[in-house]
Amino acid sequence: MAEVFRTYGLRLGAVLWLLVAIWGIGLVAAPLVxxxxxxxxxxERSSIDTIAELARLxxxxxxxxxxxxxxxxxxxxxxxxxxxRLLTDRARRLEARVAPPETEPEIGHWARFxxxxxxxxxxxxxxxxxxxxxxxxxxxxxAWAAVLASRRRHLTLVxxxxxxxxxxxxxxxxVAWRTTFAPAxxxxxPIVSVxxxxxxxxxxxxFMVVPIHAALARVDRRLIEAARDLGASTLRIHxxxxxxxxxxxxxxxxxxTFALAAGSLAVPRVVSxxxxxxxFAPSIARHVSETGDLGLAAAEATALTVACLVLAVAALRLxxxxxxxxxxxxxxxx
Amino acid sequence: MYGKDVRLKSLSVVHGDxxxxxxxxxxIASGEILALLGPSGAGKTSLLRxxxxxxxxxxxxxxxxxxxxxDRPPERRPTAMVFPGLALFPLMSVADNVGFGLxxxxxxxxxxxARSDDLLALVGLTGHGDRRPDDLGDADRLRLAIARxxxxxxxxxxxxxxxAALDPEDRRRxxxxxxAIRHRTGVTVVHATADRADALALADRVAVIHAxxxxxxxxxxxxxxxxxxxxxxxxxxxxxxxxxxxxxxxxARVAVxxxxxxxxxxxxxxxxxxxxxxxxxxxxxxxxxxxxxxRGLAAADTEGWNRLTGDLVxxxxxxAIVAYDFALGDVGLVMHRPNLGQHDLLLPSLHAIGFxxxxxxxxxxxxxxxxxxx
Numbered sequence: 001m002a003e004v005f006r007t008y009g010l011r012l013g014a015v016l017w018l019l020v021a022i023w024g025i026g027l028v029a030a031p032l033v034x035x036x037x038x039x040x041x042x043x044e045r046s047s048i049d050t051i052a053e054l055a056r057l058x059x060x061x062x063x064x065x066x067x068x069x070x071x072x073x074x075x076x077x078x079x080x081x082x083x084x085r086l087l088t089d090r091a092r093r094l095e096a097r098v099a100p101p102e103t104e105p106e107i108g109h110w111a112r113f114x115x116x117x118x119x120x121x122x123x124x125x126x127x128x129x130x131x132x133x134x135x136x137x138x139x140x141x142x143a144w145a146a147v148l149a150s151r152r153r154h155l156t157l158v159x160x161x162x163x164x165x166x167x168x169x170x171x172x173x174x175v176a177w178r179t180t181f182a183p184a185x186x187x188x189x190p191i192v193s194v195x196x197x198x199x200x201x202x203x204x205x206x207f208m209v210v211p212i213h214a215a216l217a218r219v220d221r222r223l224i225e226a227a228r229d230l231g232a233s234t235l236r237i238h239x240x241x242x243x244x245x246x247x248x249x250x251x252x253x254x255x256x257t258f259a260l261a262a263g264s265l266a267v268p269r270v271v272s273x274x275x276x277x278x279x280f281a282p283s284i285a286r287h288v289s290e291t292g293d294l295g296l297a298a299a300e301a302t303a304l305t306v307a308c309l310v311l312a313v314a315a316l317r318l319x320x321x322x323x324x325x326x327x328x329x330x331x332x333x334x
Numbered sequence: 335m336y337g338k339d340v341r342l343k344s345l346s347v348v349h350g351d352x353x354x355x356x357x358x359x360x361x362i363a364s365g366e367i368l369a370l371l372g373p374s375g376a377g378k379t380s381l382l383r384x385x386x387x388x389x390x391x392x393x394x395x396x397x398x399x400x401x402x403x404x405d406r407p408p409e410r411r412p413t414a415m416v417f418p419g420l421a422l423f424p425l426m427s428v429a430d431n432v433g434f435g436l437x438x439x440x441x442x443x444x445x446x447x448a449r450s451d452d453l454l455a456l457v458g459l460t461g462h463g464d465r466r467p468d469d470l471g472d473a474d475r476l477r478l479a480i481a482r483x484x485x486x487x488x489x490x491x492x493x494x495x496x497x498a499a500l501d502p503e504d505r506r507r508x509x510x511x512x513x514a515i516r517h518r519t520g521v522t523v524v525h526a527t528a529d530r531a532d533a534l535a536l537a538d539r540v541a542v543i544h545a546x547x548x549x550x551x552x553x554x555x556x557x558x559x560x561x562x563x564x565x566x567x568x569x570x571x572x573x574x575x576x577x578x579x580x581x582x583x584x585x586a587r588v589a590v591x592x593x594x595x596x597x598x599x600x601x602x603x604x605x606x607x608x609x610x611x612x613x614x615x616x617x618x619x620x621x622x623x624x625x626x627x628x629r630g631l632a633a634a635d636t637e638g639w640n641r642l643t644g645d646l647v648x649x650x651x652x653x654a655i656v657a658y659d660f661a662l663g664d665v666g667l668v669m670h671r672p673n674l675g676q677h678d679l680l681l682p683s684l685h686a687i688g689f690x691x692x693x694x695x696x697x698x699x700x701x702x703x704x705x706x707x708x
């Protein structure tokens with residue numbers, strides 16, 4: 001902390017710390033806490049209809065008040081007063097249903113979650129894991145090819161080729177998959193579900209390739225030459241020299257790809273049509289926007305967040321890394 | 335004892351349009367230490383990498399122990415290289431670094447461990463096997479790099495400026511250790527360096543390379559006393575160069591007309607009157623006129639003595655020696671004298687100085703057209 005002030009001076013240091021605090025508290029911690037709290041908050045299920053009706057009531061109320069302000073007649077005003085009281089009462093009743101008053105936490109949402117949503121979560125996580133594993137295997141050679149290409153100054157071309165799918169947007173790419181593999185079907189069908197995983201791989205390829213490429217590009221070329229000079233085959237050079245150095249990139253890429261694949265919204269929807277709702281993220285989206293079951297949605301989102309965190313820790317363990325290895329150049333103390 | 339002889343037959347190295355090394359013939363005896371001495375960009379590293387097999391074979395052949403290895407990749411050549419910066423594997427232990435070459439050859443773990451212990455003992459790193467390369471000091475890192483290279487029992491050990499990163503004390507110690515290691519293993523050593531002290535102190539023979547061509551290959555002693563070209567003379571320590579034209583030639587001795595008068599020097603190669611020449615003068619053999627009698631050669635042969643008057647304009651303490659800069663008009667001469675303490679220092683004023691013709695060499699300028707004194 002003191003170091004920041006020493007490097008940037010008191011004023012700029014304070015601004016930097018303030019920005020970090022806003023980001024950390026406002027954009028990271030608060031939404032997560034809110035999510036977790038919502039998942040155990042009690043209250044009636046509010047439907048979309050209720051919310052829409054409430055909005056209509058409030059609009060009415062506003063226009064009636066405007067009329068009241070512009071009216072001078074006493075009789076007409078009394079009439080409007082009655083109407084305002086009536087509308088306010090109805091609005092209060094509806095508000096009470098949509099945002100119930102503070103009460104004891106309950107675990108009803110979690111009970112419903114374990115009853116109905118666990119299989120969906122399991123499918124999504126399983127396929128996301130598959131997508132991650134496959135893209136790990138696919139992307140390492142691609143990243144290595146990109147490193148070799150950068151030495152031949154073709155890097156721009158390779159990165160452009162990889163960036164094009166990202167530029168298309170998730171939805172368009174998913175549609176492209178649909179066109180290729182139509183007709184799609186129920187997500188319960190293993191083939192369709194693997195297809196969604198494959199689409200997720202293609203969509204998120206860049207997020208795996210770039211971290212691996214960055215890690216591999218930092219490897220001193222002379223280490224490879226030294227290994228060759230000592231008689232190592234290409235396979236051994238990869239296994240003993242390059243893979244250990246690429247570990248932070250592999251871990252970071254896996255974490256990114258897993259989180260993105262598990263949280264995919266558009267891909268499963270488009271690839272499998274209306275059945276896509278059975279994938280996890282679409283299910284959350286449906287509970288938020290269609291059934292208005294915010295408590296259940298919060299429970300689902302919390303479960304997904306926890307699952308992603310668990311995988312992140314597992315990935316670090318798997319590659320024998322500490323968190324700071326992801327950002328620092330790796331030293332030989334691991 | 336695993337050294338083998340090396341023969342380069344008109345080997346050249348070409349990078350695209352640029353020729354790094356022109357066709358070169360060179361023979362290195364088994365167990366010899368050969369220094370490749372040259373300024374940076376001279377082609378030392380290219381030549382080493384061509385020996386190791388990292389550069390695609392151009393015309394010309396490389397023979398090691400009589401076998402033609404020109405078309406073999408690095409992993410199939412009996413060479414091992416110590417890279418600039420050493421290129422130790424940072425994520426492996428010291429012992430695993432040493433054992434890597436044996437691992438690549440499929441040796442079982444126990445055998446590898448035993449062999450790497452032997453090698454660590456050879457270079458004086460016993461007990462450091464479980465540490466990481468980054469935890470070692472500079473000299474120990476070099477010892478580790480040498481042990482790792484020797485693990486595969488190479489016929490030829492290639493060293494690319496291995497001493498450059500060391501402080502003077504470690505440098506001196508490592509030179510001695512390298513000679514001892516060569517003695518015990520019998521390995522042939524090719525040592526690229528830009529430092530003349532490293533080359534002269536460590537090598538059995540020195541090959542001076544400049545602009546992609548071998549200028550001279552000789553023992554350190556002969557290289558120093560009889561440099562073949564002005565480039566070699568400058569690289570091995572001549573700090574004064576005076577340009578002029580040959581006036582008369584008397585066998586090996588020539589009189590050269592220069593900006594500071596007529597100088598007698600020893601001709602290198604065939605010179606005829608009128609030739610443009612560069613005269614190089616050894617700084618430690620530029621003497622005070624008053625001390626001339628104390629040097630045997632200079633005293634005996636008055637014919638070859640060059641007498642000058644120089645204005646002492648600068649003095650640099652270089653440790654054991656003091657370097658004095660004399661100005662004679664536009665020409666600067668450098669004199670090295672042993673550092674014998676405060677009372678022995680020369681004071682800024684005009685001094686009678688001189689040197690003997692045997693200690694100055696006249697080279698035809700054609701060989702080294704653009705060379706300044708560097």
